[in-house]
Amino acid sequence: MTWTELGTKLKAITVSNHTLPFAHFAWSSAPSGDYGVYGEDFGDNQFNADGRYAERAIRGSVDWFTRTDDLTAFNAIEKCFKDIQDEGNGVFSWYLNTVQYEDNTHFLHYEWVVEVG
Numbered sequence: 223m224t225w226t227e228l229g230t231k232l233k234a235i236t237v238s239n240h241t242l243p244f245a246h247f248a249w250s251s252a253p254s255g256d257y258g259v260y261g262e263d264f265g266d267n268q269f270n271a272d273g274r275y276a277e278r279a280i281r282g283s284v285d286w287f288t289r290t291d292d293l294t295a296f297n298a299i300e301k302c303f304k305d306i307q308d309e310g311n312g313v314f315s316w317y318l319n320t321v322q323y324e325d326n327t328h329f330l331h332y333e334w335v336v337e338v339g
Contacts, residue, residue: 223312223338225262225280231306232260232284237298242286256288256295262338279313279339287329296332303334313339 225246232244244258262282286299303316316336324331 223306223314225260225282225338227311228284228306228314228336228338229260231302232258232299235295235298235302237294242295242298256286256290258284258286258299260284260336277313277339279315279337281335281337283319284316284334284336286332287324287327288332289328289330291330299332299334303336313337 235242247261319335322331
Protein backbone atom coordinates (compact mmCIF):
# COMPACT_ATOMS: atom_id res chain seq x y z
CA MET A 223 0.00 0.00 0.00
CA THR A 224 1.27 3.47 -0.86
CA TRP A 225 -0.03 6.89 0.10
CA THR A 226 -1.13 7.40 -3.52
CA GLU A 227 -3.14 4.16 -3.36
CA LEU A 228 -4.67 5.22 -0.05
CA GLY A 229 -5.71 8.55 -1.61
CA THR A 230 -7.35 6.74 -4.51
CA LYS A 231 -9.30 4.53 -2.10
CA LEU A 232 -10.41 7.50 0.03
CA LYS A 233 -11.55 9.45 -3.04
CA ALA A 234 -13.66 6.44 -4.12
CA ILE A 235 -15.74 6.28 -0.91
CA THR A 236 -19.39 6.84 -1.77
CA VAL A 237 -22.18 7.64 0.69
CA SER A 238 -25.77 8.06 -0.53
CA ASN A 239 -24.62 8.33 -4.18
CA HIS A 240 -22.17 11.08 -3.21
CA THR A 241 -18.39 10.65 -3.31
CA LEU A 242 -16.69 11.94 -0.17
CA PRO A 243 -14.35 14.83 -1.06
CA PHE A 244 -10.71 14.21 -0.04
CA ALA A 245 -7.51 16.13 -0.82
CA HIS A 246 -3.85 15.39 -0.19
CA PHE A 247 -2.68 17.82 2.54
CA ALA A 248 -4.86 20.81 1.60
CA TRP A 249 -7.57 22.12 -0.70
CA SER A 250 -6.81 24.83 -3.27
CA SER A 251 -10.15 26.41 -2.30
CA ALA A 252 -12.16 25.56 0.78
CA PRO A 253 -15.01 23.10 0.17
CA SER A 254 -18.44 24.39 1.12
CA GLY A 255 -19.53 21.22 2.94
CA ASP A 256 -17.99 18.23 4.66
CA TYR A 257 -14.49 17.30 3.49
CA GLY A 258 -11.40 15.27 4.22
CA VAL A 259 -7.64 15.59 3.96
CA TYR A 260 -4.89 13.02 4.22
CA GLY A 261 -1.12 13.24 4.34
CA GLU A 262 2.15 11.79 5.49
CA ASP A 263 4.00 13.25 8.44
CA PHE A 264 6.96 10.96 7.77
CA GLY A 265 6.94 9.40 11.19
CA ASP A 266 9.11 6.49 10.15
CA ASN A 267 8.59 2.99 11.45
CA GLN A 268 11.39 0.89 9.98
CA PHE A 269 12.15 -2.76 10.60
CA ASN A 270 15.61 -4.21 10.07
CA ALA A 271 16.52 -7.90 9.89
CA ASP A 272 20.01 -9.38 9.75
CA GLY A 273 21.45 -5.87 9.81
CA ARG A 274 19.51 -4.84 6.69
CA TYR A 275 16.45 -2.79 5.92
CA ALA A 276 13.43 -5.14 5.63
CA GLU A 277 10.18 -3.15 5.97
CA ARG A 278 9.09 0.45 6.41
CA ALA A 279 5.81 2.15 7.18
CA ILE A 280 5.20 5.89 6.86
CA ARG A 281 2.90 7.42 9.46
CA GLY A 282 0.40 10.16 8.68
CA SER A 283 -3.20 11.08 9.22
CA VAL A 284 -6.62 11.03 7.62
CA ASP A 285 -8.91 13.83 8.79
CA TRP A 286 -12.65 14.20 8.22
CA PHE A 287 -14.46 17.49 8.90
CA THR A 288 -18.26 17.59 9.19
CA ARG A 289 -20.88 19.90 10.63
CA THR A 290 -23.28 17.04 11.43
CA ASP A 291 -23.11 14.25 13.97
CA ASP A 292 -24.33 11.72 11.37
CA LEU A 293 -21.82 8.86 11.47
CA THR A 294 -22.52 7.60 7.93
CA ALA A 295 -19.33 9.09 6.45
CA PHE A 296 -17.31 8.10 9.55
CA ASN A 297 -18.48 4.49 9.17
CA ALA A 298 -17.73 4.51 5.43
CA ILE A 299 -14.17 5.73 6.10
CA GLU A 300 -13.65 3.04 8.75
CA LYS A 301 -15.03 0.42 6.32
CA CYS A 302 -12.55 1.63 3.70
CA PHE A 303 -9.71 1.12 6.21
CA LYS A 304 -10.95 -2.38 7.09
CA ASP A 305 -11.27 -3.30 3.40
CA ILE A 306 -7.70 -2.11 2.72
CA GLN A 307 -6.43 -4.20 5.62
CA ASP A 308 -8.41 -7.25 4.43
CA GLU A 309 -6.85 -6.93 0.96
CA GLY A 310 -3.45 -7.54 2.53
CA ASN A 311 -1.67 -5.27 0.05
CA GLY A 312 1.37 -4.25 2.11
CA VAL A 313 1.38 -2.64 5.53
CA PHE A 314 -1.71 -0.74 6.64
CA SER A 315 -2.82 0.04 10.17
CA TRP A 316 -4.91 2.77 11.75
CA TYR A 317 -6.55 4.01 14.90
CA LEU A 318 -8.95 6.85 15.70
CA ASN A 319 -6.75 9.39 17.47
CA THR A 320 -9.08 12.28 18.29
CA VAL A 321 -12.57 13.65 17.82
CA GLN A 322 -12.76 17.38 18.36
CA TYR A 323 -15.28 20.17 17.99
CA GLU A 324 -13.74 23.26 16.44
CA ASP A 325 -15.39 26.37 17.88
CA ASN A 326 -14.21 28.74 15.16
CA THR A 327 -15.50 26.66 12.20
CA HIS A 328 -18.22 24.62 13.94
CA PHE A 329 -16.81 21.42 12.42
CA LEU A 330 -16.52 18.07 14.12
CA HIS A 331 -12.98 16.91 13.31
CA TYR A 332 -12.16 13.19 13.25
CA GLU A 333 -8.48 12.31 13.01
CA TRP A 334 -7.16 8.82 12.31
CA VAL A 335 -3.45 8.01 12.56
CA VAL A 336 -2.48 5.63 9.79
CA GLU A 337 0.66 3.74 8.82
CA VAL A 338 1.19 2.82 5.20
CA GLY A 339 3.97 0.76 3.74
